[in-house]
Structure formats: structure tokens, C-alpha cells
Amino acid sequence: MDLNYFKQLLEERRTQILENITIATSELEDLKNVEINDEGDYAALCADNMIDTVIQEKQIAELKEIEEALEKIEHGEYGICEMCGEQIKPLRLKVKPYAKYCIVCRSIIERENGQR
Numbered sequence: 001m002d003l004n005y006f007k008q009l010l011e012e013r014r015t016q017i018l019e020n021i022t023i024a025t026s027e028l029e030d031l032k033n034v035e036i037n038d039e040g041d042y043a044a045l046c047a048d049n050m051i052d053t054v055i056q057e058k059q060i061a062e063l064k065e066i067e068e069a070l071e072k073i074e075h076g077e078y079g080i081c082e083m084c085g086e087q088i089k090p091l092r093l094k095v096k097p098y099a100k101y102c103i104v105c106r107s108i109i110e111r112e113n114g115q116r
């Protein structure tokens with residue numbers, strides 16, 4: 001497996017997320033400086049902020065997974081399913097380079113989550 005390829009993929013994605021977070025944070029700072037005239041504006045502003053927060057939380061979660069995957073590359077554990085210990089297919093890693101589970105385990109987890 002071409003580890004350098006996946007390392008590059010992960011690092012590019014990490015840079016992109018860090019940029020997104022920086023932009024979103026500065027936009028939020030700008031919003032704080034806007035003068036609010038009526039309650040309607042304020043409600044709209046709050047809704048926007050909530051959406052931004054959700055997006056940002058998702059990105060931070062993804063960032064964490066990317067960091068973990070990069071660490072695995074360092075330790076020679078990259079691309080191994082955390083549940084069954086099998087090699088994750090490179091094709092799957094190309095789509096999701098920080099995948100923790102192989103397709104079989106992933107579908108088991110998703111099925112269990114769906115039952116809840």
C-alpha cells in the first residue's frame with residue numbers, strides 16, 4: 001500500500017479543514033461586531049450561528065480522525081480495521097482516508113446504530 005499517497009491525502013484535507021475553521025471563526029467574529037436592530041435580525045443571526053457551529057463541530061471531529069490516521073501511519077498501523085484487524089481495502093481508503101473500520105465492520109456498526 002502506498003502510505004505516502006494517503007499521508008498526502010490526509011495532510012491536504014487537514015490543511016483544508018484548518019482553513020475552513022479559520023474562515024468560519026473570523027466570520028463569527030465579524031457577526032459579533034454587527035449592530036442588531038430588532039429581534040427578527042437577532043433570531044436569524046442565532047439560527048445562522050447554530051448552523052455554523054454544527055458545521056464547525058463536524059469539521060473538528062473530522063480533523064481529529066485525520067490526526068489519528070496520520071498517527072497510525074507513523075506507527076505502521078494505518079489501514080487496519082480497528083474491529084477485526086483486517087486490512088481495509090485501499091479503494092475504501094481513497095474515498096475515506098481516515099476510515100477506522102473495513103466495510104464489513106462498518107456495516108455492522110451502522111446496523112446496530114440504526115436499531116437504537
Ligand SMILES: [Zn+2]
Binds near residue numbers: 084101103105
Ligand atoms: Zn473489520
